[in-house]
Amino acid sequence: MNIQSTFELDKIDQRIIAATQEGLPLVSKPYETVAKMLGLPNDLVIERLEAMLQSGAIRRIGVVPNHYKLGFTANGMSVWDVDNELVDELGDTIGALEYVSHCYRRPRHLPLWPYNMFAMVHGRTRIEVEEKIEAIAKILGPASRQHNVLYSTKILKKTGVRLCGRSKD
Amino acid sequence: MQLTALEKKLVNQWQKGFPLARRPYAQIAESLQISEDEVFTTIKDLTDRGVLSRIGAVVRPNTAGASSLVAMQVPDKRLDEVAQIISEEPGVNHNYQRENKLNLWFVVTASDTRQLDQTLARIKDNTGCTPIKLPLKKAFHIDLGFSI
Structure with a gap:
């Protein structure tokens, strides 16, 4: 998936995202409530969400679990220094692993930061996370020159993706 | 935190494909063959307990801005x-x-x-x-x- 691809979101789409990004209202007809809030026809909210799901602007609509509450308290950000020639192909393999929730290529920042691939690994314990990271290391083999795991020691702020610089109403 | 079988099902199966329908909980209820009210109260309870942080759209990064x-x-x-x-x-x-x-x-x-x-x-x-x-x-x- 390439980030160059564009998603045309008009004002109505943006207002729907802004109104629902902190969650759908907990009522039996949530989309109608959103439509009423925004002064839009009832079915338009459903139609637009469907279209954004189709285009990929919205990845999914569903329940968003809090991993910490469910005991997945060891969240390890594994970072890898992978050969530039191989990183895209290997990234696809690592990103498809069941225990990897996010996998991205990012720029290095030498000399402080030699890593170009990030894979977020979740587990109940650090031992579990480390086993999974060992498995990733095996898959990457010599293509990865070095790697590291950064555990979060403290969540200081966590909210969903927000549209910035736009009013919420 | 221990989850009941129903809670686990709701958390596992509805992280994507939450129904885009007028009464989404009724649609989930139908597929699980339980009542809409049972689905709704269970999801509300999971949210109150913090097991679910929200129900809604996960937006792709860099989609907007x-x-x-x-x-x-x-x-x-x-x-x-x-x-x-x-x-x-x-x-x-x-x-x-x-x-x-x-x-x-x-x-x-x-x-x-x-x-x-x-x-x-x-x-x-x-x-x-x-x-x-x-x-x-x-x-x-x-x-x-x-x-x-």
């Missing part, structure tokens, strides 16, 4: 103070302390790259620490939820 992961090297003694300043920025939506020389990690979102850089310049001025921008170049995996 600009965003970047940012790392910073902060002296240990100043970590709380600097983290506080950063968390107060409206465009910051994840802020984690991590075990590394680069010990503070956060995501900045803005309406465009110019505004993003302005936010980072302000963070640098206000904290005296240099933010390192590590923007997404390629996503290898579409976040399709997480099995518990």
Whole structure:
């Protein structure tokens, strides 16, 4: 998936995202409530969400679990220094692993930061996370020159993706 | 936290494909062959207990505006103070302390790259620490939820 691809979101789409990004209202007809809030026809909210799901602007609509509450308290950000020639192909393999929730290529920042691939690994314990990271290391083999795991020691702020610089109403 | 069989089912099976229908809970209820009320109250209870952080759309990064992961090297003694300043920025939506020389990690979102850089310049001025921008170049995996 390439980030160059564009998603045309008009004002109505943006207002729907802004109104629902902190969650759908907990009522039996949530989309109608959103439509009423925004002064839009009832079915338009459903139609637009469907279209954004189709285009990929919205990845999914569903329940968003809090991993910490469910005991997945060891969240390890594994970072890898992978050969530039191989990183895209290997990234696809690592990103498809069941225990990897996010996998991205990012720029290095030498000399402080030699890593170009990030894979977020979740587990109940650090031992579990480390086993999974060992498995990733095996898959990457010599293509990865070095790697590291950064555990979060403290969540200081966590909210969903927000549209910035736009009013919420 | 222990989940009942129904709770587990709801958490595992409805991270994607939440019905885009007038009465979504009724549709879930139909597929599970229980009542709409049972589905709704269970989901509401999971939300109240914090097991679910929300029900809604997960938006693809960089769909609207600009965003970047940012790392910073902060002296240990100043970590709380600097983290506080950063968390107060409206465009910051994840802020984690991590075990590394680069010990503070956060995501900045803005309406465009110019505004993003302005936010980072302000963070640098206000904290005296240099933010390192590590923007997404390629996503290898579409976040399709997480099995518990």
